[in-house]
Amino acid sequence: MTDHNRTKSSNQDPSSVYFIHPSDSNSPQLVSVKFNGSGFHNWKRSMLLSLLAKNKLVFVDSSLEKPEITSIEFKAWERCNDLVCSWLIFNLDDNIAKSVLFLKTAREIWIDLNERFGYTSMTQVYSLEQQSNKLHQGADKISEFFTKIKSLWDAMSDANPLPQCTCLKCTCNLE
Template sequence: MFISLSAKNKLRFVDGSLVIPNKDKPEYIIAWERCNNLVISWLLANLDNIVKKSVLFFETAADIWKDLEERFGYSSITQVCALEHKLAETTQGTASVFEFYTQLKTIWDEINDAHPLPHCTCHKCTCNLTQKIRTRDQEQKLIQFMMKLNECFSTVRGNILMTQPLPKVAQAYRIIAHEERHKEVAQLYSHNESLAFSAADKRNFKPHQNNQPPIYQKSYSSNKSTNLTGNKRPSSHYYCTHCKVPGHNIERCFKIHGFPPGFKGFKDRRVAVVSHSSEYSDPGSSEIKADSITTEQFNQLLSLLQQQ
Protein backbone atom coordinates (compact mmCIF):
# COMPACT_ATOMS: atom_id res chain seq x y z
CA MET A 1 0.00 0.00 0.00
CA PHE A 2 2.88 2.34 0.75
CA ILE A 3 4.33 1.73 -2.72
CA SER A 4 1.00 2.38 -4.42
CA LEU A 5 0.42 5.65 -2.53
CA SER A 6 3.96 6.84 -3.15
CA ALA A 7 3.71 6.08 -6.88
CA LYS A 8 0.54 8.20 -7.07
CA ASN A 9 2.13 11.02 -5.01
CA LYS A 10 -0.49 10.64 -2.24
CA LEU A 11 1.70 9.34 0.57
CA ARG A 12 1.64 12.68 2.41
CA PHE A 13 -2.13 12.36 2.88
CA VAL A 14 -1.68 9.31 5.15
CA ASP A 15 1.49 10.14 7.06
CA GLY A 16 0.10 13.53 8.19
CA SER A 17 2.86 15.64 6.61
CA LEU A 18 0.41 17.49 4.33
CA VAL A 19 -1.27 20.28 6.29
CA ILE A 20 -4.92 21.11 5.63
CA PRO A 21 -5.04 24.43 3.73
CA ASN A 22 -6.69 27.53 5.19
CA LYS A 23 -10.38 27.94 4.74
CA ASP A 24 -9.99 31.41 3.26
CA LYS A 25 -8.90 29.80 -0.01
CA PRO A 26 -11.83 27.69 -1.19
CA GLU A 27 -10.07 26.53 -4.34
CA TYR A 28 -7.42 24.75 -2.25
CA ILE A 29 -10.03 23.35 0.11
CA ILE A 30 -11.96 21.77 -2.76
CA ALA A 31 -8.81 20.25 -4.33
CA TRP A 32 -7.59 18.91 -0.97
CA GLU A 33 -10.95 17.36 -0.07
CA ARG A 34 -11.16 15.68 -3.46
CA CYS A 35 -7.70 14.12 -3.09
CA ASN A 36 -8.37 13.18 0.55
CA ASN A 37 -11.60 11.39 -0.38
CA LEU A 38 -9.78 9.60 -3.20
CA VAL A 39 -7.15 8.23 -0.77
CA ILE A 40 -9.89 7.20 1.70
CA SER A 41 -11.63 5.23 -1.05
CA TRP A 42 -8.34 3.42 -1.84
CA LEU A 43 -7.83 2.52 1.81
CA LEU A 44 -11.38 1.26 2.29
CA ALA A 45 -11.17 -0.85 -0.88
CA ASN A 46 -8.22 -2.78 0.60
CA LEU A 47 -9.73 -3.41 4.05
CA ASP A 48 -11.81 -6.27 5.36
CA ASN A 49 -15.53 -5.61 5.72
CA ILE A 50 -15.38 -5.78 9.55
CA VAL A 51 -12.36 -3.46 9.76
CA LYS A 52 -13.89 -1.17 7.13
CA LYS A 53 -16.93 -0.52 9.35
CA SER A 54 -14.72 0.58 12.27
CA VAL A 55 -12.97 3.34 10.27
CA LEU A 56 -15.86 4.43 8.10
CA PHE A 57 -16.57 7.65 10.00
CA PHE A 58 -13.06 9.14 9.99
CA GLU A 59 -12.86 12.37 8.03
CA THR A 60 -9.24 12.27 6.85
CA ALA A 61 -7.03 9.55 5.41
CA ALA A 62 -4.35 10.35 8.01
CA ASP A 63 -6.78 9.51 10.87
CA ILE A 64 -7.67 6.15 9.24
CA TRP A 65 -4.01 5.29 8.72
CA LYS A 66 -3.09 6.22 12.29
CA ASP A 67 -5.90 4.10 13.73
CA LEU A 68 -4.92 1.09 11.63
CA GLU A 69 -1.28 1.48 12.63
CA GLU A 70 -2.14 1.56 16.32
CA ARG A 71 -4.17 -1.65 16.05
CA PHE A 72 -2.22 -3.72 13.54
CA GLY A 73 1.15 -1.99 13.06
CA TYR A 74 3.09 -4.01 15.63
CA SER A 75 4.73 -7.42 15.75
CA SER A 76 4.41 -9.83 18.64
CA ILE A 77 6.70 -12.64 19.69
CA THR A 78 3.83 -15.03 18.96
CA GLN A 79 3.95 -14.11 15.29
CA VAL A 80 7.73 -14.62 15.21
CA CYS A 81 7.33 -18.00 16.93
CA ALA A 82 4.79 -19.12 14.33
CA LEU A 83 7.12 -18.07 11.52
CA GLU A 84 10.09 -19.86 13.07
CA HIS A 85 8.00 -23.03 13.47
CA LYS A 86 6.97 -22.81 9.81
CA LEU A 87 10.61 -22.35 8.82
CA ALA A 88 11.67 -25.41 10.83
CA GLU A 89 9.08 -27.64 9.13
CA THR A 90 9.85 -26.48 5.59
CA THR A 91 11.86 -29.01 3.54
CA GLN A 92 12.47 -29.45 -0.18
CA GLY A 93 10.64 -32.75 -0.68
CA THR A 94 9.41 -33.03 -4.27
CA ALA A 95 9.70 -29.30 -4.99
CA SER A 96 12.35 -27.93 -7.30
CA VAL A 97 15.26 -25.86 -6.00
CA PHE A 98 13.62 -22.67 -7.30
CA GLU A 99 10.31 -23.36 -5.51
CA PHE A 100 12.06 -24.43 -2.29
CA TYR A 101 14.32 -21.36 -2.18
CA THR A 102 11.35 -19.06 -2.85
CA GLN A 103 9.47 -20.55 0.12
CA LEU A 104 12.45 -20.07 2.42
CA LYS A 105 13.07 -16.50 1.26
CA THR A 106 9.42 -15.58 1.83
CA ILE A 107 9.59 -16.82 5.43
CA TRP A 108 12.93 -15.08 6.01
CA ASP A 109 11.51 -11.76 4.79
CA GLU A 110 8.46 -12.13 7.05
CA ILE A 111 10.70 -12.83 10.06
CA ASN A 112 12.93 -9.83 9.25
CA ASP A 113 9.86 -7.62 8.97
CA ALA A 114 8.38 -8.85 12.27
CA HIS A 115 11.68 -9.02 14.13
CA PRO A 116 14.29 -6.90 12.33
CA LEU A 117 18.01 -7.18 13.01
CA PRO A 118 19.58 -4.53 15.26
CA HIS A 119 21.75 -1.96 13.56
CA CYS A 120 23.74 1.08 14.54
CA THR A 121 21.97 4.45 14.32
CA CYS A 122 24.64 6.74 15.72
CA HIS A 123 27.06 6.13 12.82
CA LYS A 124 30.00 6.52 15.21
CA CYS A 125 30.92 2.86 15.69
CA THR A 126 34.40 1.76 14.73
CA CYS A 127 34.01 -1.99 15.37
CA ASN A 128 31.80 -2.56 12.33
CA LEU A 129 29.23 -4.42 14.43
CA THR A 130 26.37 -3.98 11.94
CA GLN A 131 28.30 -5.73 9.16
CA LYS A 132 29.20 -8.60 11.51
CA ILE A 133 25.55 -9.07 12.45
CA ARG A 134 24.53 -9.18 8.78
CA THR A 135 27.30 -11.68 8.01
CA ARG A 136 26.14 -13.94 10.85
CA ASP A 137 22.56 -13.73 9.54
CA GLN A 138 23.70 -14.75 6.04
CA GLU A 139 25.63 -17.73 7.46
CA GLN A 140 22.58 -18.86 9.43
CA LYS A 141 20.36 -18.67 6.33
CA LEU A 142 22.96 -20.55 4.30
CA ILE A 143 23.06 -23.38 6.86
CA GLN A 144 19.26 -23.58 6.93
CA PHE A 145 19.13 -23.75 3.13
CA MET A 146 21.84 -26.44 2.94
CA MET A 147 20.44 -28.69 5.67
CA LYS A 148 16.93 -28.72 4.16
CA LEU A 149 18.03 -29.82 0.66
CA ASN A 150 17.55 -33.39 -0.59
CA GLU A 151 20.34 -35.94 -0.28
CA CYS A 152 20.98 -35.90 -4.04
CA PHE A 153 22.82 -32.58 -3.50
CA SER A 154 25.06 -33.90 -0.72
CA THR A 155 28.26 -33.67 -2.78
CA VAL A 156 27.82 -30.08 -3.93
CA ARG A 157 26.53 -29.17 -0.47
CA GLY A 158 29.76 -30.41 1.12
CA ASN A 159 31.83 -28.45 -1.39
CA ILE A 160 29.93 -25.24 -0.61
CA LEU A 161 30.25 -25.63 3.16
CA MET A 162 34.02 -26.23 2.85
CA THR A 163 34.49 -22.99 0.89
CA GLN A 164 36.30 -20.21 2.76
CA PRO A 165 34.88 -17.65 3.10
CA LEU A 166 31.35 -18.98 2.92
CA PRO A 167 29.31 -17.68 -0.03
CA LYS A 168 26.06 -15.81 0.41
CA VAL A 169 22.83 -17.73 0.34
CA ALA A 170 21.95 -16.29 -3.08
CA GLN A 171 25.25 -17.52 -4.53
CA ALA A 172 24.71 -20.97 -3.01
CA TYR A 173 21.25 -21.08 -4.56
CA ARG A 174 22.70 -20.40 -8.03
CA ILE A 175 25.21 -23.23 -7.60
CA ILE A 176 22.52 -25.69 -6.46
CA ALA A 177 20.19 -24.64 -9.29
CA HIS A 178 23.00 -25.18 -11.82
CA GLU A 179 23.62 -28.66 -10.37
CA GLU A 180 19.91 -29.46 -10.63
CA ARG A 181 19.84 -28.50 -14.31
CA HIS A 182 22.97 -30.59 -14.91
CA LYS A 183 21.28 -33.64 -13.35
CA GLU A 184 18.16 -33.13 -15.46
CA VAL A 185 20.21 -32.96 -18.68
CA ALA A 186 22.23 -36.06 -17.72
CA GLN A 187 19.07 -37.99 -16.88
CA LEU A 188 17.45 -36.97 -20.16
CA TYR A 189 20.56 -38.02 -22.12
CA SER A 190 20.71 -41.43 -20.42
CA HIS A 191 16.98 -41.94 -21.05
CA ASN A 192 17.35 -41.14 -24.76
CA GLU A 193 20.37 -43.45 -24.99
CA SER A 194 18.46 -46.34 -23.42
CA LEU A 195 15.57 -45.74 -25.84
CA ALA A 196 18.02 -45.83 -28.75
CA PHE A 197 19.50 -49.15 -27.60
CA SER A 198 16.01 -50.58 -27.15
CA ALA A 199 15.00 -49.50 -30.65
CA ALA A 200 18.18 -51.04 -32.10
CA ASP A 201 17.44 -54.35 -30.37
CA LYS A 202 13.93 -54.34 -31.77
CA ARG A 203 15.25 -53.76 -35.30
CA ASN A 204 17.81 -56.57 -35.03
CA PHE A 205 15.36 -59.07 -33.58
CA LYS A 206 13.11 -61.06 -35.93
CA PRO A 207 10.33 -62.95 -34.10
CA HIS A 208 9.84 -66.56 -35.13
CA GLN A 209 6.96 -67.38 -37.40
CA ASN A 210 5.58 -70.77 -38.47
CA ASN A 211 7.56 -72.51 -35.73
CA GLN A 212 10.84 -71.03 -37.03
CA PRO A 213 13.61 -70.23 -34.54
CA PRO A 214 14.24 -66.50 -33.89
CA ILE A 215 17.05 -65.07 -36.00
CA TYR A 216 19.16 -62.01 -35.17
CA GLN A 217 20.60 -59.82 -37.87
CA LYS A 218 24.34 -59.40 -37.91
CA SER A 219 26.07 -56.30 -39.09
CA TYR A 220 28.97 -58.37 -40.38
CA SER A 221 29.37 -61.34 -42.71
CA SER A 222 31.98 -64.04 -42.84
CA ASN A 223 34.40 -64.62 -45.68
CA LYS A 224 32.14 -67.31 -47.05
CA SER A 225 29.44 -64.76 -47.85
CA THR A 226 31.79 -62.75 -50.08
CA ASN A 227 31.30 -63.25 -53.81
CA LEU A 228 33.94 -63.17 -56.56
CA THR A 229 33.68 -59.40 -57.05
CA GLY A 230 34.59 -58.75 -53.42
CA ASN A 231 31.12 -57.49 -52.46
CA LYS A 232 29.53 -58.96 -49.40
CA ARG A 233 26.22 -60.64 -49.86
CA PRO A 234 23.51 -59.69 -47.37
CA SER A 235 22.70 -62.36 -44.82
CA SER A 236 19.39 -64.17 -45.33
CA HIS A 237 16.63 -64.06 -42.73
CA TYR A 238 14.76 -67.13 -44.04
CA TYR A 239 15.10 -70.64 -42.69
CA CYS A 240 13.33 -73.74 -43.98
CA THR A 241 12.36 -76.25 -41.31
CA HIS A 242 11.80 -78.95 -43.97
CA CYS A 243 15.21 -78.78 -45.71
CA LYS A 244 17.04 -77.55 -42.60
CA VAL A 245 18.93 -74.95 -44.67
CA PRO A 246 18.77 -71.15 -44.81
CA GLY A 247 17.86 -69.23 -47.92
CA HIS A 248 14.12 -69.86 -48.09
CA ASN A 249 11.24 -70.62 -45.75
CA ILE A 250 8.78 -73.49 -45.71
CA GLU A 251 6.22 -71.47 -47.67
CA ARG A 252 8.66 -71.23 -50.62
CA CYS A 253 10.14 -74.72 -50.44
CA PHE A 254 10.23 -76.32 -53.93
CA LYS A 255 10.25 -79.83 -52.48
CA ILE A 256 6.84 -79.27 -50.93
CA HIS A 257 5.16 -77.01 -53.46
CA GLY A 258 6.95 -78.26 -56.61
CA PHE A 259 9.73 -76.88 -58.80
CA PRO A 260 8.89 -74.05 -61.22
CA PRO A 261 8.90 -74.66 -65.00
CA GLY A 262 12.35 -74.47 -66.58
CA PHE A 263 14.16 -74.98 -63.28
CA LYS A 264 17.81 -75.89 -64.00
CA GLY A 265 19.18 -76.36 -60.52
CA PHE A 266 20.60 -74.34 -57.65
CA LYS A 267 23.19 -71.67 -58.21
CA ASP A 268 24.97 -72.69 -55.04
CA ARG A 269 26.20 -76.30 -55.43
CA ARG A 270 26.63 -76.73 -51.72
CA VAL A 271 22.99 -75.94 -51.04
CA ALA A 272 21.91 -78.29 -53.84
CA VAL A 273 24.00 -81.18 -52.55
CA VAL A 274 22.91 -80.65 -48.96
CA SER A 275 19.22 -80.35 -49.85
CA HIS A 276 19.42 -83.28 -52.29
CA SER A 277 21.31 -85.52 -49.89
CA SER A 278 19.00 -84.68 -46.99
CA GLU A 279 16.06 -85.86 -49.07
CA TYR A 280 17.50 -89.32 -49.97
CA SER A 281 19.78 -90.11 -47.02
CA ASP A 282 18.90 -91.74 -43.78
CA PRO A 283 18.15 -89.45 -40.86
CA GLY A 284 20.78 -91.05 -38.66
CA SER A 285 23.49 -91.44 -41.28
CA SER A 286 25.67 -88.81 -42.91
CA GLU A 287 26.61 -90.99 -45.91
CA ILE A 288 25.22 -90.16 -49.37
CA LYS A 289 23.67 -93.01 -51.32
CA ALA A 290 24.83 -93.98 -54.82
CA ASP A 291 21.75 -92.69 -56.54
CA SER A 292 22.32 -89.20 -55.17
CA ILE A 293 24.11 -88.22 -58.47
CA THR A 294 23.05 -88.85 -62.02
CA THR A 295 24.86 -90.99 -64.62
CA GLU A 296 25.92 -87.94 -66.57
CA GLN A 297 27.47 -86.38 -63.47
CA PHE A 298 29.27 -89.66 -62.71
CA ASN A 299 30.74 -89.78 -66.23
CA GLN A 300 31.91 -86.21 -65.96
CA LEU A 301 33.58 -86.98 -62.64
CA LEU A 302 35.25 -90.07 -64.08
CA SER A 303 36.63 -88.11 -67.07
CA LEU A 304 38.05 -85.50 -64.70
CA LEU A 305 39.82 -88.20 -62.67
CA GLN A 306 41.32 -89.77 -65.82
CA GLN A 307 42.68 -86.39 -66.91
CA GLN A 308 44.40 -85.96 -63.56
Protein backbone atom coordinates in the same frame (compact mmCIF):
# COMPACT_ATOMS: atom_id res chain seq x y z
CA MET B 1 -0.66 34.07 -11.15
CA THR B 2 -3.83 34.24 -9.07
CA ASP B 3 -4.58 31.70 -6.32
CA HIS B 4 -7.41 30.25 -8.41
CA ASN B 5 -5.15 29.75 -11.43
CA ARG B 6 -2.38 28.30 -9.25
CA THR B 7 -4.76 25.72 -7.76
CA LYS B 8 -6.28 24.97 -11.14
CA SER B 9 -2.83 24.40 -12.64
CA SER B 10 -1.74 22.18 -9.72
CA ASN B 11 -4.87 20.05 -10.26
CA GLN B 12 -3.86 19.61 -13.89
CA ASP B 13 -0.14 19.07 -13.30
CA PRO B 14 0.61 15.31 -13.20
CA SER B 15 3.47 15.91 -10.77
CA SER B 16 1.19 17.63 -8.24
CA VAL B 17 -0.15 15.66 -5.27
CA TYR B 18 -3.52 17.24 -6.06
CA PHE B 19 -3.65 15.83 -9.59
CA ILE B 20 -6.26 13.12 -10.06
CA HIS B 21 -5.87 11.08 -13.20
CA PRO B 22 -9.17 10.15 -14.91
CA SER B 23 -8.46 6.45 -14.27
CA ASP B 24 -7.89 6.97 -10.53
CA SER B 25 -11.58 6.89 -9.68
CA ASN B 26 -12.12 3.79 -11.82
CA SER B 27 -9.45 1.68 -10.12
CA PRO B 28 -10.15 1.51 -6.39
CA GLN B 29 -8.56 -1.96 -6.05
CA LEU B 30 -4.93 -0.94 -5.57
CA VAL B 31 -3.58 -4.23 -4.22
CA SER B 32 -4.26 -7.82 -5.23
CA VAL B 33 -5.82 -8.92 -1.94
CA LYS B 34 -8.01 -6.95 0.45
CA PHE B 35 -6.60 -6.83 3.98
CA ASN B 36 -8.59 -9.21 6.21
CA GLY B 37 -6.62 -9.03 9.45
CA SER B 38 -3.65 -11.18 8.55
CA GLY B 39 -0.56 -10.32 6.53
CA PHE B 40 -0.71 -6.64 7.43
CA HIS B 41 2.92 -5.90 6.60
CA ASN B 42 2.58 -7.35 3.09
CA TRP B 43 -0.65 -5.43 2.51
CA LYS B 44 0.87 -2.24 3.90
CA ARG B 45 3.92 -2.52 1.62
CA SER B 46 1.66 -3.06 -1.41
CA MET B 47 -0.48 -0.06 -0.47
CA LEU B 48 2.58 2.15 0.06
CA LEU B 49 3.88 1.23 -3.40
CA SER B 50 0.49 1.94 -4.99
CA LEU B 51 0.07 5.26 -3.20
CA LEU B 52 3.60 6.29 -4.12
CA ALA B 53 3.00 5.40 -7.78
CA LYS B 54 -0.15 7.54 -7.75
CA ASN B 55 1.67 10.40 -5.99
CA LYS B 56 -0.69 10.19 -3.00
CA LEU B 57 1.63 8.80 -0.32
CA VAL B 58 1.76 12.26 1.30
CA PHE B 59 -1.83 11.79 2.47
CA VAL B 60 -0.87 8.91 4.78
CA ASP B 61 2.75 9.63 5.73
CA SER B 62 2.09 13.10 7.24
CA SER B 63 4.49 14.89 4.89
CA LEU B 64 1.62 17.05 3.62
CA GLU B 65 -0.33 18.97 6.21
CA LYS B 66 -4.01 19.67 5.82
CA PRO B 67 -4.36 23.26 4.57
CA GLU B 68 -6.46 25.75 6.48
CA ILE B 69 -10.09 25.80 5.41
CA THR B 70 -9.56 29.33 4.09
CA SER B 71 -6.67 28.21 1.87
CA ILE B 72 -7.23 28.03 -1.86
CA GLU B 73 -5.71 24.53 -1.76
CA PHE B 74 -8.20 23.21 0.80
CA LYS B 75 -10.78 21.88 -1.69
CA ALA B 76 -8.08 20.13 -3.74
CA TRP B 77 -6.64 18.59 -0.55
CA GLU B 78 -10.09 17.53 0.62
CA ARG B 79 -10.92 15.89 -2.71
CA CYS B 80 -7.63 13.98 -2.82
CA ASN B 81 -7.87 12.99 0.85
CA ASP B 82 -11.36 11.60 0.25
CA LEU B 83 -10.09 9.68 -2.77
CA VAL B 84 -7.25 8.13 -0.74
CA CYS B 85 -9.70 7.33 2.09
CA SER B 86 -11.94 5.53 -0.40
CA TRP B 87 -8.96 3.57 -1.77
CA LEU B 88 -7.94 2.51 1.72
CA ILE B 89 -11.46 1.51 2.70
CA PHE B 90 -12.06 -0.38 -0.55
CA ASN B 91 -8.84 -2.37 -0.04
CA LEU B 92 -9.95 -3.57 3.39
CA ASP B 93 -12.17 -6.48 4.34
CA ASP B 94 -15.73 -5.32 5.08
CA ASN B 95 -15.43 -5.73 8.87
CA ILE B 96 -12.18 -3.77 9.06
CA ALA B 97 -13.50 -1.16 6.62
CA LYS B 98 -16.53 -0.55 8.85
CA SER B 99 -14.23 0.15 11.80
CA VAL B 100 -12.47 3.03 10.01
CA LEU B 101 -15.32 4.33 7.86
CA PHE B 102 -15.99 7.43 9.95
CA LEU B 103 -12.40 8.58 10.36
CA LYS B 104 -11.96 11.93 8.62
CA THR B 105 -8.55 11.67 6.97
CA ALA B 106 -6.49 9.06 5.18
CA ARG B 107 -3.77 9.71 7.76
CA GLU B 108 -6.18 8.84 10.63
CA ILE B 109 -7.15 5.58 8.87
CA TRP B 110 -3.49 4.73 8.28
CA ILE B 111 -2.54 5.39 11.91
CA ASP B 112 -5.50 3.35 13.19
CA LEU B 113 -4.58 0.36 11.01
CA ASN B 114 -0.92 0.57 12.04
CA GLU B 115 -1.81 0.76 15.72
CA ARG B 116 -4.09 -2.27 15.51
CA PHE B 117 -2.23 -4.50 13.07
CA GLY B 118 1.29 -3.12 12.71
CA TYR B 119 2.81 -4.61 15.82
CA THR B 120 4.07 -8.14 15.95
CA SER B 121 3.92 -10.16 19.12
CA MET B 122 6.64 -12.57 20.16
CA THR B 123 4.07 -15.33 19.64
CA GLN B 124 3.90 -14.38 15.96
CA VAL B 125 7.70 -14.32 15.73
CA TYR B 126 7.85 -17.74 17.37
CA SER B 127 5.25 -19.06 14.93
CA LEU B 128 7.31 -17.81 11.98
CA GLU B 129 10.42 -19.45 13.42
CA GLN B 130 8.52 -22.73 13.81
CA GLN B 131 7.30 -22.52 10.22
CA SER B 132 10.88 -21.95 9.12
CA ASN B 133 12.08 -24.99 11.09
CA LYS B 134 9.40 -27.23 9.56
CA LEU B 135 9.99 -26.07 5.99
CA HIS B 136 11.51 -28.61 3.62
CA GLN B 137 11.90 -28.74 -0.13
CA GLY B 138 10.05 -32.00 -0.73
CA ALA B 139 8.83 -32.12 -4.34
CA ASP B 140 9.12 -28.35 -4.78
CA LYS B 141 11.39 -26.95 -7.45
CA ILE B 142 14.36 -25.03 -6.09
CA SER B 143 12.81 -21.72 -7.12
CA GLU B 144 9.52 -22.57 -5.36
CA PHE B 145 11.34 -23.66 -2.20
CA PHE B 146 13.53 -20.55 -2.25
CA THR B 147 10.42 -18.36 -2.62
CA LYS B 148 8.82 -20.01 0.43
CA ILE B 149 11.94 -19.68 2.57
CA LYS B 150 12.61 -16.10 1.44
CA SER B 151 9.01 -15.15 2.25
CA LEU B 152 9.45 -16.53 5.77
CA TRP B 153 12.80 -14.76 6.21
CA ASP B 154 11.26 -11.47 5.06
CA ALA B 155 8.30 -11.94 7.40
CA MET B 156 10.68 -12.67 10.33
CA SER B 157 12.84 -9.67 9.47
CA ASP B 158 9.77 -7.45 9.28
CA ALA B 159 8.34 -8.86 12.52
CA ASN B 160 11.56 -8.58 14.49
CA PRO B 161 13.80 -6.03 12.75
CA LEU B 162 17.36 -5.39 13.80
CA PRO B 163 17.85 -1.99 15.42
CA GLN B 164 19.19 0.68 13.09
CA CYS B 165 21.17 3.81 13.74
CA THR B 166 18.93 6.86 13.94
CA CYS B 167 21.30 9.40 15.42
CA LEU B 168 23.23 9.85 12.15
CA LYS B 169 26.36 10.59 14.21
CA CYS B 170 27.23 7.02 15.16
CA THR B 171 26.89 7.75 18.87
CA CYS B 172 24.16 5.17 19.49
CA ASN B 173 26.58 2.21 19.07
CA LEU B 174 24.32 0.40 16.59
CA GLU B 175 26.69 0.34 13.63
